[in-house]
Amino acid sequence: MATISPGGAYIGTPTPFLGKKLKPFSLTQTISTSKPTVNKLCRAQAHLIDAVHNLFLGVGVGLPCTVMECGDMIYRSTLPKSNGLTITAPGVALALTALSYLWATPGVAPGFFDMFVLAFVERLFRPTFRKDDFVLGKKLGEGSFGVVYRASLSKKRANDDGEYVVKKATEYGAVEIWMNERVRRACGNSCADFVYGFLEKSSKKGPEYWLLWKYEGESTLAGLLQSKDFPYNVETIILGKVQDLPKGLERENIVIQTIMRQLLFALDGLHSTGIVHRDVKPQNIIFSEGSRAFKIIDLGAAADLRVGINYIPKEFLLDPRYAAPEQYIMSTQTPSAPSAPVAAALSPVLWQMNLPDRFDIYSIGLIFLQMAFPSLRSDSNLIQFNRQLKRCDYDLTAWRKLVEPRAGPDLRKGFELLDLDGGIGWELLTSMVRFKARQRISAKAALAHPYFDRQGLLALSVMQNMRMQYFRATQQDYSEAANWVIQLMARSGTEKDGGFTETQLQELREKEPRKKASAQRNALASALRLKRKLVKTVAETIDEIADGRKTVWWNRWIPREE
Ligand SMILES: Nc1ncnc2c1ncn2[C@@H]1O[C@H](COP(=O)(O)OP(=O)(O)OP(=O)(O)O)[C@@H](O)[C@H]1O
Numbered sequence: 161m162a163t164i165s166p167g168g169a170y171i172g173t174p175t176p177f178l179g180k181k182l183k184p185f186s187l188t189q190t191i192s193t194s195k196p197t198v199n200k201l202c203r204a205q206a207h208l209i210d211a212v213h214n215l216f217l218g219v220g221v222g223l224p225c226t227v228m229e230c231g232d233m234i235y236r237s238t239l240p241k242s243n244g245l246t247i248t249a250p251g252v253a254l255a256l257t258a259l260s261y262l263w264a265t266p267g268v269a270p271g272f273f274d275m276f277v278l279a280f281v282e283r284l285f286r287p288t289f290r291k292d293d294f295v296l297g298k299k300l301g302e303g304s305f306g307v308v309y310r311a312s313l314s315k316k317r318a319n320d321d322g323e324y325v326v327k328k329a330t331e332y333g334a335v336e337i338w339m340n341e342r343v344r345r346a347c348g349n350s351c352a353d354f355v356y357g358f359l360e361k362s363s364k365k366g367p368e369y370w371l372l373w374k375y376e377g378e379s380t381l382a383g384l385l386q387s388k389d390f391p392y393n394v395e396t397i398i399l400g401k402v403q404d405l406p407k408g409l410e411r412e413n414i415v416i417q418t419i420m421r422q423l424l425f426a427l428d429g430l431h432s433t434g435i436v437h438r439d440v441k442p443q444n445i446i447f448s449e450g451s452r453a454f455k456i457i458d459l460g461a462a463a464d465l466r467v468g469i470n471y472i473p474k475e476f477l478l479d480p481r482y483a484a485p486e487q488y489i490m491s492t493q494t495p496s497a498p499s500a501p502v503a504a505a506l507s508p509v510l511w512q513m514n515l516p517d518r519f520d521i522y523s524i525g526l527i528f529l530q531m532a533f534p535s536l537r538s539d540s541n542l543i544q545f546n547r548q549l550k551r552c553d554y555d556l557t558a559w560r561k562l563v564e565p566r567a568g569p570d571l572r573k574g575f576e577l578l579d580l581d582g583g584i585g586w587e588l589l590t591s592m593v594r595f596k597a598r599q600r601i602s603a604k605a606a607l608a609h610p611y612f613d614r615q616g617l618l619a620l621s622v623m624q625n626m627r628m629q630y631f632r633a634t635q636q637d638y639s640e641a642a643n644w645v646i647q648l649m650a651r652s653g654t655e656k657d658g659g660f661t662e663t664q665l666q667e668l669r670e671k672e673p674r675k676k677a678s679a680q681r682n683a684l685a686s687a688l689r690l691k692r693k694l695v696k697t698v699a700e701t702i703d704e705i706a707d708g709r710k711t712v713w714w715n716r717w718i719p720r721e722e
Pocket residue numbers: 300301302303304305306307308325352353373374375376377378380443444446457458459460
């Protein structure tokens with residue numbers, strides 16, 4: 161209970177808080193006591209201060225003297241010694257909430273540890289390289305922003321077989337070095353083994369970024385998919401032996417399952433650390449001969465949503481063959497990433513609001529589709545499929561109804577493969593290839609899908625069946641319910657009373673696919689568009705670097721060759 165002393169001093173006496181009697185305390189505050197109404201006000205104010213004080217004391221948050229129960233300066237020496245931290249239920253709940261926020265994807269706390277501890281330690285111990293350490297060999301690829309070579313060391317080093325890949329990149333190489341270093345620390349097995357990156361200024365063409373990876377092998381998933389022998393050509397390299405099964409759907413299914421599991425595993429690693437690749441396609445998946453697994457390459461278009469690097473909401477980077485219909489990984493209403501510490505603090509909220517990882521999931525779904533349907537492995541057929549799917553409002557079941565009655569042997573084979581084990585493969589596929597990002601499964605949830613239980617649906621245990629039911633329940637379309645809630649909110653929303661107005665809500669609603677496709681684009685036009693977008697996005701990123709807005713967050717980590 162709080163009282164006002166004749167002199168206007170406010171004295172707080174202990175009040176029970178959650179059944180616990182708290183130690184006495186006092187606060188001195190000058191309050192006029194001349195009028196009764198003012199007295200009432202003062203008492204109310206005193207109650208309020210009392211309650212707030214007790215709340216903070218209860219949850220263990222406050223100034224040292226209140227928390228440590230040390231009383232007035234005058235009487236402090238007479239008080240019993242503090243018995244340490246008081247653990248209360250609200251305190252524990254608050255702490256748990258704070259911890260789960262800090263550890264929620266993309267991980268604010270692990271991010272700080274990574275940036276301020278791991279990155280520094282790594283810099284002390286990692287081997288460094290210079291341009292002269294390498295002899296460049298065969299050209300492996302050339303993209304819009306760099307050339308990739310196979311390379312070997314000019315002088316052998318201990319414990320080094322000397323097989324490398326070097327990418328000489330333009331300005332955007334800085335972003336790619338940042339992403340590769342982040343990945344190496346957070347989920348090294350997801351991507352090709354990154355060794356080192358530096359800025360080389362002595363080149364005649366101007367400054368160039370050199371990126372070094374271990375040479376993983378010569379096969380990309382794109383190359384393997386083009387072989388008539390797929391998936392048997394992958395079977396031996398991935399499983400290490402030929403399966404004791406006759407050639408047929410069941411055997412092919414096992415190989416495809418293994419590839420899918422590896423791809424989802426790699427993607428889950430990236431997403432868990434807040435990186436969205438944005439350019440997942442068979443050309444960017446390499447088979448690592450050393451670890452007998454598929455790994456992701458080419459992080460040049462990736463966005464690090466933990467600190468907002470390479471993330472520009474109104475721009476997108478995409479290969480039209482594999483891109484999700486939303487084109488943007490974040491809502492265009494989301495503001496451009498603020499400074500890195502602020503972006504990091506807000507990242508769990510933005511991640512949950514936008515679920516940007518589902519952009520990559522759509523691309524993986526299309527790769528799954530290509531593995532199952534031989535006829536969709538060529539570029540032209542994939543582009544045609546994309547058009548058909550768009551006409552079906554991105555509903556795979558509707559597409560199936562459209563094409564199955566007049567399907568050729570290749571298409572029928574795909575449906576049969578996905579229908580094995582009670583259609584569990586088809587179910588996984590349809591949970592990845594969906595119009596709305598929010599309804600797509602995450603990489604982690606996909607890995608737990610019964611499709612990956614070796615024996616299939618029929619052999620599922622009771623527990624697994626329950627998990628399956630749970631999975632199906634969580635895959636329901638709840639957008640109608642969400643719309644209903646939005647409607648309710650709309651009714652109460654006016655300019656005067658607050659809440660959301662109709663116009664504001666309109667922006668919140670997800671846009672449905674347009675029924676009619678716009679003018680049909682051919683593959684060349686799409687490729688040109690992609691290139692233009694890439695150039696524009698990189699230009700914007702470079703502008704940001706030039707502005708000095710983001711330089712600190714990646715450029716300063718990159719060693720320079722003077
Ligand atoms: N670690 C690696 N090990 C073996 N080969 C690699 C490795 N990294 C890249 N490659 C090869 O180099 C090619 C080009 O690599 P990457 O996609 O990263 O470059 P890029 O400049 O972005 O090219 P593009 O724009 O054509 O994708 C790949 O298709 C792959 O064949």
